Amino acid sequence: xxxxxxxxxxxxxxxxxxxxxxxxxxSFCKAFNKQxxxxxxxxxxxxxxKVSIATDEFKARILESIESQD
Amino acid sequence: MAADLLANKCINEYAxxxxxxxxxxxxxxxxxxxxxxxxxxxxxxxxxGFKGEASEKNWLFSICKNKIIDHYxxxxxxxVQYAEADTTADFFDKNEHWTKENGPKEWGIDYNQTIxxxxxxxxxxxxxxxxQELQQKVxxxxxxxxLDSDEICKLLDISSSNYWVLIHRAKxxxxxxxxxxxxxx
Numbered sequence: 001x002x003x004x005x006x007x008x009x010x011x012x013x014x015x016x017x018x019x020x021x022x023x024x025x026x027s028f029c030k031a032f033n034k035q036x037x038x039x040x041x042x043x044x045x046x047x048x049x050k051v052s053i054a055t056d057e058f059k060a061r062i063l064e065s066i067e068s069q070d
Numbered sequence: 071m072a073a074d075l076l077a078n079k080c081i082n083e084y085a086x087x088x089x090x091x092x093x094x095x096x097x098x099x100x101x102x103x104x105x106x107x108x109x110x111x112x113x114x115x116x117x118x119g120f121k122g123e124a125s126e127k128n129w130l131f132s133i134c135k136n137k138i139i140d141h142y143x144x145x146x147x148x149x150v151q152y153a154e155a156d157t158t159a160d161f162f163d164k165n166e167h168w169t170k171e172n173g174p175k176e177w178g179i180d181y182n183q184t185i186x187x188x189x190x191x192x193x194x195x196x197x198x199x200x201x202q203e204l205q206q207k208v209x210x211x212x213x214x215x216x217l218d219s220d221e222i223c224k225l226l227d228i229s230s231s232n233y234w235v236l237i238h239r240a241k242x243x244x245x246x247x248x249x250x251x252x253x254x255x
Binding site: 004008026029031034035037038040041042044046049053054058059062065066069 | 081086110173192216
């Protein structure tokens with residue numbers, strides 16, 4: 001949980017020390033820490049390759065709704 | 071007539087990418103289309119206010135992002151309260167330590183590199199969709215919409231402690247899913 005909390009706010013001195021010491025000996029949490037960082041790096045790009053085709057029908061619907069505003 | 075042509079040009083140019091952006095955040099094509107339509111309507115109504123400080127694209131994305139947040143805000147008001155079972159409970163033993171079977175192992179990859187493969191993002195999307203509903207919402211709002219915890223708690227009407235539990239479980243599940251579906255296939 002401290003690994004996630006440090007993403008958002010500065011941990012207290014005690015929590016920072018706890019986390020540092022824990023990561024020295026816990027290989028699982030050490031791996032999780034790195035893998036969590038990596039996931040955060042990829043997440044914002046999730047839509048990069050997503051193919052959502054805006055059909056002509058959809059675009060026409062948008063245009064019609066805009067024209068009806070005036 | 072010129073205004074119509076301009077609207078048509080904008081729609082042709084940006085409807086597709088706005089739809090891709092929105093669909094990955096709301097998980098429903100129909101809702102994504104509604105949001106994109108509302109984005110263009112809003113942009114059209116406020117077109118006099120567009121002074122060109124940002125690009126057309128950035129301006130539309132900014133409106134779209136707000137529409138997505140409005141969508142989450144409205145959904146949070148829907149009185150559907152249910153307990154989401156903890157599917158990550160098996161990852162830890164009774165002393166709250168990782169179990170040997172489920173504890174993360176080193177992946178041996180460059181953790182500082184952004185992936186440029188389409189297949190990976192399909193898998194990431196698949197893993198995201200496997201998350202429970204609230205976990206997914208919190209994940210999208212934090213990592214895709216880049217809201218902070220206070221904003222997300224207000225938006226979803228959840229407590230701070232609930233938020234941290236949700237984001238923790240979401241990350242555990244995502245990591246585990248990517249471990250099985252991408253790293254160790």
